[in-house]
Structure formats: C-alpha cells, structure tokens
Amino acid sequence: MLHAGGGPRWATYAGAVTIQLGLPRRRGGAGPVQLPEDRPAVTGLVDPRGRLATDLRVSLTDRCNLRCTYCMPPEGLDWLPSSRLLSDEEIVRLVTIAVERLGVTEVRFTGGEPLLRRGLEGIVAATAALRTAAGSAPEQSLTTNALGLARRAQGLADAGLARVNVSLDTLRPERFAAITHRDRLADVLAGLRAATDAGLGPVKINAVLLRGVNDDEAPDLLRWALREGYQLRFIEQMPLEPHGSWDRSSMIDAQEILASLLPHVDLVDAAPGSRGASPAEVWNASWDDAGTVRTGVVGIVASVTRPFCAACDRTRLTADGQVRDCLFATREHDLRALLRDGATDDQLADAWRSAMWGKLPGHGIDDPSFTRPQRPMSAIGG
C-alpha cells in the first residue's frame, strides 16, 4: 500500500499492523482507492476464496465494566483515547456504507461492553432505518454482559434491535465474582429477564468453560437455560486473552463439553452436516425436569477444534475505525483515517472491498507459524 510519499505506510496499534488505505493522498481530501487488480468487479465484500462477508461485527468501545479473566486483566487495559474512537455519526456512516453499498445484511454490535456506549439506542435506530438490497432492514443484534440491560432492553427493542447474546459463564455468585472480578450476577439475571420481556429473543447465552473454575457446570447451565427458555452456546476459549496464558492442551474443547452434557440431557444433532456459516454446531436438547419435559437448543462454538473459516461470512469494524477481515487477523485497514481525510462513500466502500480481498483462508491456530493478534478480544470486538 502506498501513501503520498510513494512508499508503504504502516502504523501500529499495540503492535498490530495497520494498513493505511487510499492511494495516493492529496492535502484536504482522500484520493482514489485502487482495488486489487485481480479482484472481480463485484459490489460485495468478496475474498479470493469466494466467500462473501454479509455479517458485520461493530465494536462500539474497548472499555468494559467486567474483567473476565479470559478477556481482560483485573486492572483493565490502556483504553483507546476518545479522539481515536469513531463518533456515533462516523459509525452510522460506515454501517450505512456496509449495508447500502457492500451487501451487509446483519449487524451485530459488540465491544468491550457495548452498553457502555451512551449513543447505542441512536445508532440502533439509525441502522434500523437502512435498507439492504432486498429492501429489508438489516438484522441487528447485540453481544453484551447485560449489566444495565434491565433498564435499556425495552428502549433498544423499540429502536430496532432484534436479539441479544448475553455472556454468562456460571450461575454461582462466588464463581461469577471470581471470573469477572465483580459481584454482579444478579444484574446479569435481571438483564436477561428484561431482554425476554422486551422480545429480544431468542435470547442466547454465551458461556466459556475454564478448567478448574467452572468446567463442572455445563449440565447445570444447560438445564437452567432449558428451563428459562434461553439458547445456550458454549464457546471454546480462544488465544485472545490478555496474558498469553492460553494453552490448547488444557482448553475445554467441544468433545469434552459434549461428553459432560450427555449423561444429563438428551441431545440430538439439529442439523447434521449443515453448519453453513453458523459458527455453532447445534443440538436439540431435552430434559425431564421432575415430570416436566424441557426442550430447547444448545450449541457449541468450536472455533479452535472445528473452525468454520471455510464458510466465514464476517467482516469487523473496531471502535477506532479499523476494518478486520478476521478475529485473528494481524493486519488492520484504517477507514478512520480515510473518513477523517474527507473520503467519499465510494472511496470508503472501495477501501473496505480492498481490505476484505486480503482475507486469509483460515485463522491458522493449528499452524506452527500462528501469530496471535496483538489486540485482545475486548479491543477487537468479540
């Protein structure tokens, strides 16, 4: 990639390589963006393997009010300065480009903790007013720890939010405090009830199991979810934690999760061999709850042991305006610089297309040359 000086221009954020798109540049405005020559002239976010990214993950902040051990150190991280964060208007502009020009049909807001973003309801309302090529509003969802959701669930539903995923790894208050470094389990449960009441369903629960911490709790979590009508999804822990302590050999994998559930709950593969772009493998679950048969769905997101990269349809935007073509990407593409340099919507759309053309076939966790992204999960947007 070239800049005005004619040579490559790289910037780093916490060690991650940022590629400044837009070549060459003029003072007072962004120049034309050159699309890669071998890229076919299609409008969507296609990559060299023919995958089309239609699912946009937008991180609204890198900050959080919990400190889950697998995500953030107890003391927090060096938060992005507010000048580097996209404003609400900038986020809406980029989401509009994604939906109206680049074929995005689903938008998920995440973080850090997206409920910490005061303008969230306004961003959701503006997104709800957009129309995809098929003429419908994009489907909007939120991944959240649910702190404060009890107060905001109805307002978010009224603004156009369709669904929430709530992260909850344990039902035991002392374990919750140990995992998150905050004594807030009751607030999460209140947020979950409010989400159901507001119609933000099906409410999904994301749970990460940690060896020696909550790995004995899978059956309890599933029975509770079936009783409450939530869709539980276990997520394999990924090498995105802050201390580099992830160890594949001690990770609780899909096989182990399944084995721990089977003695307690009947499971039938819900869609054998047809996982598609869905990251979760899904089972229909049923359980005899003292004479009442509880039924529902449970999923396992085995990103490490059964990656779904071949069917990946995701593109990501960080809170500071960087496009990432993968959760594990080590390169980012700076849309914020272009945007603040006066780029037109066409230029921004081409820069996004160009960024996605660099998407690798897979995350490569199993490859000996695998390099972790420098940003932790909370700063990428999970």
Ligand code: SAM
């Ligand atoms: N704060 C919100 C929440 O917790 O739902 C949204 C952001 S959080 C980074 C999104 C999801 O990433 C959560 O479900 C969390 O459990 C998951 N996550 C964070 N770090 C992870 C890791 N190292 N491996 C697997 N999942 C992780």
Ligand code: SF4
């Ligand atoms: Fe915060 Fe979510 Fe990370 Fe937990 S997983 S520390 S709630 S961003």
